[in-house]
Amino acid sequence: MQLETYISDLLYRYECVIIPQFGAFLTQAVSAKVHESTNAFYPPKKVLSFNEQLKQNDGLLAKYIADVEKIPYETAVVKLSKKTKALKSYLAEGETLTFKNIGDLVLTNEGKITFTPSYHLNYLTDAFGLSQFVSPSISREVYKEEVEAIEKVVPLTITPEKRKSKPYLKYAAIALIALTIGSFTASNYYVNQIEQHNLLAQEEANKAIENKVQEATFIIDNPLPAVTLNVTKQTGNFHIVAGAFRFEENCDKKLNQLKGLGYSARKIGENRYGLHQVIYSSYETRAEAQKALYDIRTNENKDAWLLVKKLD
Structure with missing residues (x-):
C-alpha cells in the first residue's frame, strides 16, 4: 500500500x-x-x-x-x-x-x-509554480544629512555681483519673447491645418469605401457543401494539472507538447497569482482522475497534481 x-x-x-x-x-x-x-x-x-x-x-x-x-x-x-x-x-x-x-x-x-x-x-x-528567491539588498544614500554636515563646517556665503546696466539686453529679451510667441502661434495654426486636412481625407475615403460596398454584388455559382464537425467537449470537475507558467507562450508550448503526446490537453486560464495553467485532461469521477494521475506521475511527470474545480 x-x-x-x-x-x-x-x-x-x-x-x-x-x-x-x-x-x-x-x-x-x-x-x-x-x-x-x-x-x-x-x-x-x-x-x-x-x-x-x-x-x-x-x-x-x-x-x-x-x-x-x-x-x-x-x-x-x-x-x-x-x-x-x-x-x-x-x-x-x-x-x-x-x-x-x-x-x-x-x-x-x-x-x-x-x-x-x-x-x-x-x-x-x-501557490503552484511559485518558488523561493533572493533579492539583493538596496543601498540608500541620504544626501541631505551629508549637506547639512558640510554646511556646519564650511558655511556658504553668496555675494551678489555688481554689473553695469546694459539697456540693449532688455530690448533683445523683448524681441526674443516676441519671436517665440509668433513661432508658437504659427506652429499651432499649421498643426490645426494638417488635422483638418486629415479629417477631410478620412471622410472622403470612408464615403468611397461605402459606395464600393453598396455597388458590390457577390454571386456564388457553385457553393461548397456544408461540413459538420463533431467536437467532443471535455466535462468533469477533476483535472490533472501539467504545469503553471508565468508567460503564456511557455504555456502554449506545453499545450502543444501534450497534444503531440495524444492528451486532450487544454488551457484553463490564470490562477490567483497570474500563472497560466494547462491540464492533461478532465474527468467526471475522482476514481478516473486518480488512476490517470498515477499513470502520469509514473510515466510522464512526477510533479503533476489533481485539481478539483468547476470550470466555466
Whole structure:
C-alpha cells in the first residue's frame, strides 16, 4: 500500500488527514514571508504538523484508498488497520518513520511521537509554480544629512555681483519673447491645418469605401457543401494539472507538447497569482482522475497534481 502517496494527495485538498488509531497530519496556510537578514522571499504555503490525539476514523483516507485501488471500503479499512499496526511496531523498535514529501515521525523516551515536517512540496495549490528567491539588498544614500554636515563646517556665503546696466539686453529679451510667441502661434495654426486636412481625407475615403460596398454584388455559382464537425467537449470537475507558467507562450508550448503526446490537453486560464495553467485532461469521477494521475506521475511527470474545480 502506497500510504504516503495517498496522504500526500489528500493534503492538497484537505486540512486534516487521519490515519485511524495512529494520528493525523494537519495543514495550516501561512502567508508569504521575507527574511530580513538574507533578503529571501518565500511564497505562501501550507505548514504541516502531526497530532497523535486525533485517531478516530473519519472515513476519508479509507474511502480514498478504496476509490484508487478499486476495492470495497471494508477491505480498505482492514488493509489500513494492518498498516497502522506495522507503523506502531516500527516506532516501538526505535525506528524513524519517513513519509516521503511529508516528514519524519520518531517515538520519544516519554512515549510521545515527534514530527519533523518536510519542505520538498508546497501543498497550497494556489501557490503552484511559485518558488523561493533572493533579492539583493538596496543601498540608500541620504544626501541631505551629508549637506547639512558640510554646511556646519564650511558655511556658504553668496555675494551678489555688481554689473553695469546694459539697456540693449532688455530690448533683445523683448524681441526674443516676441519671436517665440509668433513661432508658437504659427506652429499651432499649421498643426490645426494638417488635422483638418486629415479629417477631410478620412471622410472622403470612408464615403468611397461605402459606395464600393453598396455597388458590390457577390454571386456564388457553385457553393461548397456544408461540413459538420463533431467536437467532443471535455466535462468533469477533476483535472490533472501539467504545469503553471508565468508567460503564456511557455504555456502554449506545453499545450502543444501534450497534444503531440495524444492528451486532450487544454488551457484553463490564470490562477490567483497570474500563472497560466494547462491540464492533461478532465474527468467526471475522482476514481478516473486518480488512476490517470498515477499513470502520469509514473510515466510522464512526477510533479503533476489533481485539481478539483468547476470550470466555466
